[in-house]
Amino acid sequence: MAFQIIEGCVNCFACEPLCPSEAIYLPPGGTGGVKPHFLIDARKCTECDGDHPEPQCASICPIEGIILDALGVPLNPPGSLTGIPPERMGAAMAEIHAR
Amino acid sequence: MVELKVLGQGESGAPGVAGSAGGCASSGCGSRSDSLSHLPEHIRAKVHNHPCYSEEAHHHYARMHVAVAPACNIQCHYCNRKYDCANESRPGVVSELLTPDQAVKKVLAVAANIPQMTVLGIAGPGDPLANPGRTLSTFRALSEQAPDIKLCVSTNGLALPDVVDELCQHNIDHVTITINCVDPDIGAKIYPWIFWKGRRIKGRRGAAILIEQQQKGLSMLTERGILVKVNSVLIPGVNDQHLKEVSRVVKAKGAFLHNVMPLIAEAAHGTFYGVMGQRGPTHDELQALQDACAGDMAMMRHCRQCRADAVGLLGEDRGDEFTMDKIEAMEIDYARAMEERAQVHAAIEANREAARRKSNESVVSLVSLKRPTREPRPVLMAVATAGGGLINQHFGHAREFLIYEATAQDVRFIGHRKVDLYCSGGDTCGDAETALSKTIRSLSGCEAVLCAKIGYEPWGLLEEAGIVPNGEHAMEPIEEAVAAVYREMAEQGALNKPVPAKLRMSA
Numbered sequence: 001m002a003f004q005i006i007e008g009c010v011n012c013f014a015c016e017p018l019c020p021s022e023a024i025y026l027p028p029g030g031t032g033g034v035k036p037h038f039l040i041d042a043r044k045c046t047e048c049d050g051d052h053p054e055p056q057c058a059s060i061c062p063i064e065g066i067i068l069d070a071l072g073v074p075l076n077p078p079g080s081l082t083g084i085p086p087e088r089m090g091a092a093m094a095e096i097h098a099r
Numbered sequence: 100m101v102e103l104k105v106l107g108q109g110e111s112g113a114p115g116v117a118g119s120a121g122g123c124a125s126s127g128c129g130s131r132s133d134s135l136s137h138l139p140e141h142i143r144a145k146v147h148n149h150p151c152y153s154e155e156a157h158h159h160y161a162r163m164h165v166a167v168a169p170a171c172n173i174q175c176h177y178c179n180r181k182y183d184c185a186n187e188s189r190p191g192v193v194s195e196l197l198t199p200d201q202a203v204k205k206v207l208a209v210a211a212n213i214p215q216m217t218v219l220g221i222a223g224p225g226d227p228l229a230n231p232g233r234t235l236s237t238f239r240a241l242s243e244q245a246p247d248i249k250l251c252v253s254t255n256g257l258a259l260p261d262v263v264d265e266l267c268q269h270n271i272d273h274v275t276i277t278i279n280c281v282d283p284d285i286g287a288k289i290y291p292w293i294f295w296k297g298r299r300i301k302g303r304r305g306a307a308i309l310i311e312q313q314q315k316g317l318s319m320l321t322e323r324g325i326l327v328k329v330n331s332v333l334i335p336g337v338n339d340q341h342l343k344e345v346s347r348v349v350k351a352k353g354a355f356l357h358n359v360m361p362l363i364a365e366a367a368h369g370t371f372y373g374v375m376g377q378r379g380p381t382h383d384e385l386q387a388l389q390d391a392c393a394g395d396m397a398m399m400r401h402c403r404q405c406r407a408d409a410v411g412l413l414g415e416d417r418g419d420e421f422t423m424d425k426i427e428a429m430e431i432d433y434a435r436a437m438e439e440r441a442q443v444h445a446a447i448e449a450n451r452e453a454a455r456r457k458s459n460e461s462v463v464s465l466v467s468l469k470r471p472t473r474e475p476r477p478v479l480m481a482v483a484t485a486g487g488g489l490i491n492q493h494f495g496h497a498r499e500f501l502i503y504e505a506t507a508q509d510v511r512f513i514g515h516r517k518v519d520l521y522c523s524g525g526d527t528c529g530d531a532e533t534a535l536s537k538t539i540r541s542l543s544g545c546e547a548v549l550c551a552k553i554g555y556e557p558w559g560l561l562e563e564a565g566i567v568p569n570g571e572h573a574m575e576p577i578e579e580a581v582a583a584v585y586r587e588m589a590e591q592g593a594l595n596k597p598v599p600a601k602l603r604m605s606a
Contacts, residue, residue, distance in 0.1 A: 010181055011196070012225055014170035014294075017232075052297050060294040062171060062180040081174060083291045084374050092366045092374045 001070055002045035003055065008066040009037035015057035021046050024057060138397065142355055145272060145326060148217045148444065149249060150413050152273065152328065152356060154401045154512055157413045158488035158577075159447045162218040163209050165202035166195065166408040167233045171225035172257050173293040173309060175279075176371035177332060177362055180225075195408065196224075199237040201423055206241055208426045209410055210248060211436035213417070214443040220251040222275075223407035228258040231265070238269040247437055249273065253330070257293060257309050259316030267323055274320055275358075276313055277330040280338050281348050283307035288337050291371070314352065321353025328356040328399065333380050333388055334372070335362070346392040357392055358399035361385050382544065386513055400514045403499070412486050414499050414515070454488065454576055475594035477506040480581050481516065481542045481566075483550035490572050490580050494553035500542060503577065505585035510578045516541045539564050547584055549577075 005015075005024075016024045016038065023044035027036045040057070047069075048055045058067045058075035064082065065074040078086040146152035150160045171180065197205060210216045219241060221227040227234040238250050252266065253275035266274065280286045286306025293305040300308065320327050329349045331342050338345075346357050362379040364372040371377075380388070389398050403413045411417040481500035483492035499517045503510055518538040539560055542548060548566055551573040561568045572580035588594050 010169075012169040012171065012180060013230065013233075014172070014225070018297075054298055056297060059297065059299045060170075060172065062174060081292065082179075082371050083176070084371050089369070089374055093369075096367050 001047055001049075002040060002042035003047060003057065003070070003075070004040050004042065004068050005038050005057075006066050006068060007037065008063055010063055011035075011037055012062065013038075014060045014062070018056035018060060019045075020048060020051035020056065138355060142326060148448075149251075149273065150218060151220070151251070151275075151402070152326070152399070154399070155451075155488070156217075157401050158484065158486055159215065159451065160218070160444075161213050161216045161410075161412050162220060163206065163213075163216060163410040164220045164222045164405065164407050165197055165205060165237065166224055167197050167199055167202045167237050168221055168223055168227040168230040168407075169196055169225045170229045171255075172229040172295075173226070173255050173305075174291050175255075176289055176291065176377075177334070177364060177373075179369040179373075181369060195423060197423070199233050199240065202237045203240045203244065205421055205423070205426055206248065207245060207433055207436070208429050208431055209421050210245055210440060211431045211433065212420070212429075213411060214436070214440045215412070215447065216248070216440070217444070218249045218251060218273075219245075220253065222253045226255050226258070227252050228254045228262050231258070231262055235262075235265055235269060238271060242270050244433070245437065247440060251275065253277065254316075255309070256313030256316050257295070258312075260312055260319055263316060263319045263323065266320075267325065271325070273326050273328070275328045275330055276317055276354075277332070278310075278313050278317075278345055278349060279331050279334070280306075280341055281310055281314070281345055282341060283310060285338050285341055286310055289334065314348075317349060317352045317354060326356075327354045328358060329354045330358045330360060330402075332362050333359050333385055335378055335380050335384065337377075339380070339384070339388060342388060343391055346396045350396045355397060356399050357396045358402050359385065359389050359392060360402055360404050363404065382514070382516070389513075400512060401501075403515065403517075414484075414486075450487075458576070458579060475507050475589055477504050478547070478585055478588060478594065479504055479513075479545045480584060481545040481548040482577050482581065483548070484577060488576055490549050490575055490577055491551050494548065494550040494557055494568070497538075497550065500545075500548065501577070502545065503581045505581050507589075510581045510585070535560060539566070542566055546588075549580055549584065 002023075011026065016026070021044045023041045023046075024038055025041060026038050029036060055075065061067055061076060062081060064076045064078050064080060067075045069075055078089070082089075146156070148156050148160050150157035150162050174180075206219050221234050221237060234252065238252075241248060241250060250269065250271045251273035252271055254277070256276045256278065259274075259276065279289050283303045283306045286309060287303040290306050290309060292299050292301045293309050294300075295305065295308050317327055317329075327349075329345070331338070331345055333339060333342060342359060346359075349357065362372060362377070364370060364377050364379050366373045366376075389400060392398055401413065405413065406416065406418070408418055409416050410421055480503050482490055482503060483494055483497035483500055484490060485492040485496075497518065499515050501512065502514050502516060504513050518534075518541050535557055539557070542561075542564075545566055547569050548561060549569050549572055551570065553561075553568050553570050558568045569584060572583065575583075585594075
């Protein structure tokens with residue numbers, strides 16, 4: 001039972017101090033031009049069970065789709081934080097890239 | 100007798116001239132260049148060399164922001180937390196996140212290389228007070244190592260009440276709170292969520308908590324004598340009419356300056372407003388609202404909505420010169436740098452004082468002119484300046500123009516127009532449009548442009564657009580030159596004619 005942070009994390013540090021299990025960390029370095037992002041130590045993560053009614057990292061994270069539950073489902077699905085309907089975002093980005 | 104007052108009203112913070120405001124108590128009144136002349140002496144003394152608080156000071160002094168605060172505790176519809184772009188110039192955008200140690204190093208390096216620097220601000224890229232450890236440790240180190248640098252912070256206000264006492268301890272005497280509304284129903288259209296006491300709270304409920312915290316924090320700061328500026332983003336159709344109410348409320352709680360800024364919204368930024376097609380205000384809408392609020396409140400009109408890692412004078416960004424790898428290679432004598440700053444600041448003050456005296460002597464009488472049958476109309480003029488309060492920039496080098504309004508009574512600064520940093524879009528903005536024609540379009544509504552020099556091609560295109568290019572006042576103080584051009588227009592009878600049709604159409 002653990003969450004994970006995937007690529008797309010912008011390293012805003014918001015989640016790290018909130019974690020009651022100190023499971024969130026920023027790995028050092030980075031190779032091949034890939035910038036490291038925050039990760040969750042699966043051995044430490046409790047999904048905030050017993051500490052908070054809601055998982056803290058997922059409650060402050062500003063980026064949709066980058067924190068997954070144990071089943072790989074995003075806790076903040078597309079559109080849930082920005083209020084931008086995903087199809088609208090897709091259309092706008094497609095239009096911009098076509099310019 | 101008609102008098103064209105070039106100068107003579109109180110300057111912000113000028114020792115010895117306090118109280119010389121000459122009967123002009125209203126903030127909306129166009130004191131020569133500052134809307135702060137009605138403020139108490141102790142406040143003017145605090146802001147007289149602060150480029151973000153004093154319009155007059157921003158011609159002379161530089162500031163910098165250090166990007167130490169990445170986390171945020173709310174989401175605003177005009178912000179995209181993913182953004183990280185060196186070519187964008189707007190709040191919330193940075194190229195390089197710094198640790199507090201790196202930030203201190205950078206501040207000391209910049210202050211040694213740009214001795215006009217007076218101010219260090221922490222403004223993001225997230226909310227500085229949502230990163231209290233990083234923000235406060237930066238302030239703590241700087242108040243010890245660069246005690247001559249003023250420290251300021253800007254915040255959305257959510258965490259403000261919890262840190263007011265700590266801010267006081269670190270000698271932070273300028274705080275900016277972004278307050279876009281005092282009505283939760285309007286807030287719900289601006290803030291999709293806040294993070295509060297361990298939960299994400301969406302919609303009206305979240306906005307209500309944010310508003311309550313902002314107002315509480317504002318009162319706590321002003322009770323402790325800390326200067327508070329309020330920033331508001333003007334969002335047409337969302338809070339435009341409401342901002343007059345915001346201005347009244349924050350003034351009543353003791354804020355000393357209100358900065359109404361235009362919404363920046365483009366689809367390419369990936370913000371809610373950008374993607375959903377919310378438009379920003381026109382120059383006219385922004386100015387009308389600033390004028391409407393000015394009856395209640397001192398208004399700031401020279402804000403450049405700079406990046407959270409901006410460096411230099413307000414109109415410029417020299418961040419590229421001070422990346423961490425370049426700073427590591429610099430050898431700096433910190434004690435010597437602080438002495439040099441003191442000398443440079445003293446020289447700037449001596450120049451300002453000299454300019455003030457000279458202008459006080461040169462109140463120009465228009466009595467020799469034929470009295471117009473009616474009040475001559477006001478005229479907008481654009482000015483190219485590289486700082487120092489002078490017309491000292493080549494037209495083609497200007498990345499922004501300052502806009503002044505001249506009337507028979509005075510010359511007042513009303514804002515600036517950026518020419519190449521971002522494009523406001525719109526139907527007339529195609530890719531084929533050249534940079535020059537974009538520049539000229541950005542000057543719509545202006546009847547003259549004053550610069551140090553100007554090339555042949557822009558000269559012709561400006562004239563075609565009905566804007567008179569003028570290079571005759573190179574190296575002269577801005578307000579005096581604008582007044583002189585206005586006087587020439589009056590003498591030529593140009594002010595009795597209506598605004599040229601070409602300008603009206605495009606304005």
